[in-house]
Amino acid sequence: MESLLGFQDETTAFVGDDQEKSTSSSSSYGYKLVPWLNWNEWECVRDSLFSDSPDKIHSAITRISTWRSRGCLPAVIDVTASIIEVQQKDPLYRKDLPNDAIHSEQMLAMLYCMAILRLVNCVVEKTRKKTEVSIAEAAGAIGIPRMLIDIRHEGSHRDLPALALVRDSAVKAIDWLKTYYWEPQTKQIPFQRDGSANIRKEIKF
Numbered sequence: 001m002e003s004l005l006g007f008q009d010e011t012t013a014f015v016g017d018d019q020e021k022s023t024s025s026s027s028s029y030g031y032k033l034v035p036w037l038n039w040n041e042w043e044c045v046r047d048s049l050f051s052d053s054p055d056k057i058h059s060a061i062t063r064i065s066t067w068r069s070r071g072c073l074p075a076v077i078d079v080t081a082s083i084i085e086v087q088q089k090d091p092l093y094r095k096d097l098p099n100d101a102i103h104s105e106q107m108l109a110m111l112y113c114m115a116i117l118r119l120v121n122c123v124v125e126k127t128r129k130k131t132e133v134s135i136a137e138a139a140g141a142i143g144i145p146r147m148l149i150d151i152r153h154e155g156s157h158r159d160l161p162a163l164a165l166v167r168d169s170a171v172k173a174i175d176w177l178k179t180y181y182w183e184p185q186t187k188q189i190p191f192q193r194d195g196s197a198n199i200r201k202e203i204k205f
Helices: 019-029 039-049 054-070 075-087 105-127 135-141 146-157 163-187
Strands: 005-007 032-034
Touching: 039 054, 039 075, 039 163, 054 075, 075 105, 075 163, 105 135, 105 146, 105 163, 135 146, 146 163
Parallel strands: none
Antiparallel strands: 005 032
16 A cells, blocks of 8 residues: 555654554554655645646546545535536536546436535534534534525425526535535645645644
8 A cells, every 4th residue: 555644733644654653653653644655646636636637637536546546535525526527427517528438417316416415414413513403504504505505405305406496506615615625625725846745733523
């Protein structure tokens, strides 16, 4: 397995020699394991994921799949990739899709709905406080748009929402994920001239 990168708040990030060493450091010094090799790789994946190039987006999604297989992938990255992957299957965003690759509207709506449901459930479970009884209350506390809460409720307990509605919700979800995680985390990575990166602060996810 490839080396993993760990980091600690207010300290310099390092790349461990192997997984066992990284795990030992993590438990001894409070380092948190992440599946990317370094912050340059993270930035490259971020840029590709939000690009207009289908090839770059595909490359980013493939890389995130590799991260996912290593474990310890932050939920916010996981659900961002899931939503964008659905958009790449949507003819609204991909005019070049061959006919045999186009899903039905119902299938697309279901895929969007599942991705949004995972966003709300996964992120809320990571941040939920004991005093916040309902999912809606916990989601509201971290600024998740109410529209996404409603989509989660409709998809879980009622009929499948219309494709147009979940498409719009997916756009709002990506905007929120950028504001909540991707942009703040980017600001916490000071890059050096030699291309290495140190981490000043972990964005909580």
